[in-house]
Amino acid sequence: MTVTRDSNGPQIVIDAALDPSTAIGLDLAGWERLLSCARRNAVLAYIAKRTVAAGLIDAVPDAPRAAMLSALASAARLAQLALWELERVHRVMRTVGIPMIALKGVAYLLRGMPHAGSRIISDIDVMVEHRRIDEAENALLAAGWRGTKLDPYDQRYYRKWSHEIPPLRFPGRVLSVDVHHTICPPVSRLRPKPEAFWKNSIESAHHGVGLLSPADSFLHGAVHLFFDSDFDGRFRDLLDLHEMLTLFASEDEFWTLLVEAARAQGLGRPLYYALDTLPRILRTPVPVEVLREVRQFRPPPQVDLWMARTLHAMLMPADPEVWPLAHGGRRWLMYARSHWLRMPPYLLLPHLLRKAWRSVRAASPE
Amino acid sequence: MLLSGPDDRRDLPRGDAIDLGGVADSVVWRIPAGQRLLFEDFEDGIVMFDARVGSTHLLNVTAAEALAVVESEPGMTSDAIRARLIDRLSIDPAQLPVSAVGEMLTQLENLGIVAAETQ
Amino acid sequence: MKVGALSASGVHAAMSSRGIAIAAPPIIVRLRSPLRFLADQIRALYGDYDVVDPEAFADVDVRMCVVGGVRRWRRPKVQFVVDGVAPFDPFPLENAMPMFEWGLNWAFSQRANQNLLLHASVVERDGRAILFPAWPGSGKSTLAGSLVCRGWRLLSDEFGIVPLGGASVIPFVRPIALKNESIAVMRAFAPDAYIGPIFPATRKGDVAHLRPTSLSTARSRESAPVHAVVFPNFQRDEPVSVQRLEPAKTFLKLAGNAFNYEVVGERGFSAVASIVRQSSSHIIHYGDLDGAHAALEEILRATPDK
Numbered sequence: 001m002t003v004t005r006d007s008n009g010p011q012i013v014i015d016a017a018l019d020p021s022t023a024i025g026l027d028l029a030g031w032e033r034l035l036s037c038a039r040r041n042a043v044l045a046y047i048a049k050r051t052v053a054a055g056l057i058d059a060v061p062d063a064p065r066a067a068m069l070s071a072l073a074s075a076a077r078l079a080q081l082a083l084w085e086l087e088r089v090h091r092v093m094r095t096v097g098i099p100m101i102a103l104k105g106v107a108y109l110l111r112g113m114p115h116a117g118s119r120i121i122s123d124i125d126v127m128v129e130h131r132r133i134d135e136a137e138n139a140l141l142a143a144g145w146r147g148t149k150l151d152p153y154d155q156r157y158y159r160k161w162s163h164e165i166p167p168l169r170f171p172g173r174v175l176s177v178d179v180h181h182t183i184c185p186p187v188s189r190l191r192p193k194p195e196a197f198w199k200n201s202i203e204s205a206h207h208g209v210g211l212l213s214p215a216d217s218f219l220h221g222a223v224h225l226f227f228d229s230d231f232d233g234r235f236r237d238l239l240d241l242h243e244m245l246t247l248f249a250s251e252d253e254f255w256t257l258l259v260e261a262a263r264a265q266g267l268g269r270p271l272y273y274a275l276d277t278l279p280r281i282l283r284t285p286v287p288v289e290v291l292r293e294v295r296q297f298r299p300p301p302q303v304d305l306w307m308a309r310t311l312h313a314m315l316m317p318a319d320p321e322v323w324p325l326a327h328g329g330r331r332w333l334m335y336a337r338s339h340w341l342r343m344p345p346y347l348l349l350p351h352l353l354r355k356a357w358r359s360v361r362a363a364s365p366e
Numbered sequence: 367m368l369l370s371g372p373d374d375r376r377d378l379p380r381g382d383a384i385d386l387g388g389v390a391d392s393v394v395w396r397i398p399a400g401q402r403l404l405f406e407d408f409e410d411g412i413v414m415f416d417a418r419v420g421s422t423h424l425l426n427v428t429a430a431e432a433l434a435v436v437e438s439e440p441g442m443t444s445d446a447i448r449a450r451l452i453d454r455l456s457i458d459p460a461q462l463p464v465s466a467v468g469e470m471l472t473q474l475e476n477l478g479i480v481a482a483e484t485q
Numbered sequence: 486m487k488v489g490a491l492s493a494s495g496v497h498a499a500m501s502s503r504g505i506a507i508a509a510p511p512i513i514v515r516l517r518s519p520l521r522f523l524a525d526q527i528r529a530l531y532g533d534y535d536v537v538d539p540e541a542f543a544d545v546d547v548r549m550c551v552v553g554g555v556r557r558w559r560r561p562k563v564q565f566v567v568d569g570v571a572p573f574d575p576f577p578l579e580n581a582m583p584m585f586e587w588g589l590n591w592a593f594s595q596r597a598n599q600n601l602l603l604h605a606s607v608v609e610r611d612g613r614a615i616l617f618p619a620w621p622g623s624g625k626s627t628l629a630g631s632l633v634c635r636g637w638r639l640l641s642d643e644f645g646i647v648p649l650g651g652a653s654v655i656p657f658v659r660p661i662a663l664k665n666e667s668i669a670v671m672r673a674f675a676p677d678a679y680i681g682p683i684f685p686a687t688r689k690g691d692v693a694h695l696r697p698t699s700l701s702t703a704r705s706r707e708s709a710p711v712h713a714v715v716f717p718n719f720q721r722d723e724p725v726s727v728q729r730l731e732p733a734k735t736f737l738k739l740a741g742n743a744f745n746y747e748v749v750g751e752r753g754f755s756a757v758a759s760i761v762r763q764s765s766s767h768i769i770h771y772g773d774l775d776g777a778h779a780a781l782e783e784i785l786r787a788t789p790d791k
Contacts, residue, residue, distance in 0.1 A: 005503075029541065032543060032546070036546060036568045036569070039568040040568045040569045040570065063542055063544060064542075066597075067596050069599055070597060070598035071596070071598075073599075073748050073749060073750075074595075074598060074748055076750075077420065077747060080419070080750075084419050084420075084478070087478070318569065320569030320570075321569065322569060323548070323550070323570075323571070324552075404751065404755075406736070406758045406761075408732040408733040408761070409731060409732060409733075410732060410733045410734060411731075411733035412733070413733055413736050413754075413758070415754040417750070417751050420747055420750050422740055
């Protein structure tokens with residue numbers, strides 16, 4: 001039986017993500033563990049970017065440095081494609097007068113956040129008002145974008161149960177665009193009111209494309225840590241939240257607005273989990289009084305304890321030496337989600353449908 | 367007029383067909399903010415790299431010259447650009463109809479290489 | 486120490502435990518797998534390569550794992566695992582070797598964006614590299630393999646690796662993958678060359694691997710400037726002909742055929758331009774390998790260094 005290599009990759013990755021200088025002392029074997037684990041968790045470009053920003057890239061030995069710069073180049077290209085796609089979509093929306101808010105990876109790009117480039121994988125996410133979503137879809141189709149290969153039956157389910165229309169892609173381009181009308185699936189236990197997101201939204205520097213307010217951005221990320229995030233990429237999602245707190249914490253009244261928005265929108269539970277996990281895994285500074293405040297959103301003690309353990313296990317960086325992933329872990333997380341969301345299994349359909357669409361697309365010759 | 371890369375180019379960001387009525391007098395042309403264009407001049411054509419979008423294009427002399435005009439004299443209408451081209455390239459005006467220049471500029475705009483502004 | 490100096494069971498033991506780490510410049514690859522037949526095939530094709538410490542840095546870490554087969558009625562398959570991810574669907578177990586070769590190419594191309602990666606085979610003679618861009622029907626691997634059997638140096642049969650900032654190619658010497666009819670053609674052309682077993686009916690047809698010559702492995706860190714870009718067209722019984730290809734067309738074909746032209750961006754644009762300006766570009770039509778070789782000799786003769 002092949003030997004599993006000694007692996008403290010996850011801890012090396014966390015340390016380097018928080019402080020690139022911790023990696024400089026690594027020997028080459030340690031560097032390989034860092035690269036491998038960072039790749040496994042899709043955070044190599046992020047660590048590379050922070051290493052460059054810290055002025056430390058030349059202190060990295062040749063082979064790891066080339067690997068980091070290579071990852072940075074790939075992420076930079078995806079960021080370039082994302083901004084181009086956003087510009088093309090916005091061009092159409094502007095022509096028909098539909099306001100648009102950028103979400104997730106492309107929003108991080110507009111905010112100039114360091115990890116932004118590495119968050120773009122296959123699509124950009126934007127949001128329009130629910131009442132205008134059909135108009136938006138038609139405008140994009142008229143301007144040349146093409147819809148998915150889902151059959152009409154699946155299309156109906158997608159539109160009925162999901163919070164977005166099926167992805168659109170302009171022929172010849174790499175990224176597709178997901179047009180949302182709210183941030184959570186409408187049938188979930190969480191029903192935030194989109195009107196509040198629009199009311200609190202701010203304008204980005206990018207010619208009138210909107211952004212969610214800092215509090216709403218964070219809550220959106222927290223919701224998705226428990227909703228849409230794949231079983232993989234969880235550590236990266238956590239890093240998003242960490243980056244947002246780093247960016248927003250110094251803004252006036254941020255913490256007050258955050259707790260208020262969570263209370264008003266019924267998003268207290270995800271906020272609690274996020275603020276409980278971040279300091280423990282990423283040593284994110286959260287004011288003590290805020291931690292005290294969000295305890296009002298806790299689940300009952302047994303659930304709290306069990307969730308804390310589960311989340312810790314699930315949100316730490318995945319170890320590349322472990323393959324395949326233990327089935328138990330996946331089942332656990334599915335159960336945790338459906339239990340918490342109190343969604344009967346059939347309502348997880350939009351999530352699974354979306355994954356199925358992605359694998360259909362991945363398999364098609366392009 | 368403007369030749370895009372051949373079929374074996376992959377992932378080339380392509381323009382989306384929005385008609386801006388590029389010939390109208392109310393439209394003037396500029397290089398978009400943050401634009402950077404690199405050129406390599408060969409005996410059989412000019413290859414251009416759009417560093418903002420990351421796309422590569424094959425241009426003929428007229429298109430390359432039009433870009434040079436827009437870059438050096440931003441804010442001109444397509445009529446004025448046409449006049450410059452006829453002058454700089456010493457072409458017979460009949461060889462360069464007004465509609466052709468408008469079409470070329472619209473194509474360039476669709477690719478994000480130039481920007482149109484309605485006055 | 487060379488891989489070939491280890492005993493067959495030595496290679497197997499290494500792969501079954503801490504892994505065998507092989508230096509294949511510009512990378513070091515570490516391979517772990519319990520499969521004995523794979524160990525034997527690795528030993529045969531990589532016999533001339535240096536073994537390095539498996540605990541030292543590897544650029545690519547590969548596990549060829551057996552999947553399925555727990556139930557008697559399910560035939561076991563093999564999976565290519567790199568950094569804890571299996572990027573491809575599993576292969577039939579017996580096709581572990583071609584899966585390793587293709588997977589390693591894929592993994593390398595994902596992490597080598599400090600170079601422009603052209604999809605091409607590259608050979609060298611007299612300090613001049615000739616690049617054969619890949620396209621269907623080009624026969625780039627067969628052509629490169631045949632030249633290597635006649636004393637040319639192999640740089641690569643899959644990648645024209647151009648470090649950014651220059652117009653030279655660095656080697657990535659690996660077994661040459663021959664497909665379908667080329668296998669028999671190569672056996673006839675070079676009966677003494679070592680060709681590994683045929684893996685029938687893979688996704689790309691029948692595949693067999695031609696072992697690179699010691700000349701090639703010995704000089705696997707030596708770069709060479711691009712002297713000529715040659716687009717080969719094989720048509721059985723076609724008489725040999727050579728045409729020049731204009732520079733802008735060459736530019737677009739090279740850029741279009743690269744793996745990562747878009748990712749490297751501006752520096753890729755400059756690299757392709759440098760290659761085009763520094764080299765001459767030709768299309769050759771040929772119906773047999775000797776004809777192609779003669780055409781290449783003619784190209785070398787007629788094109789002085791720029």
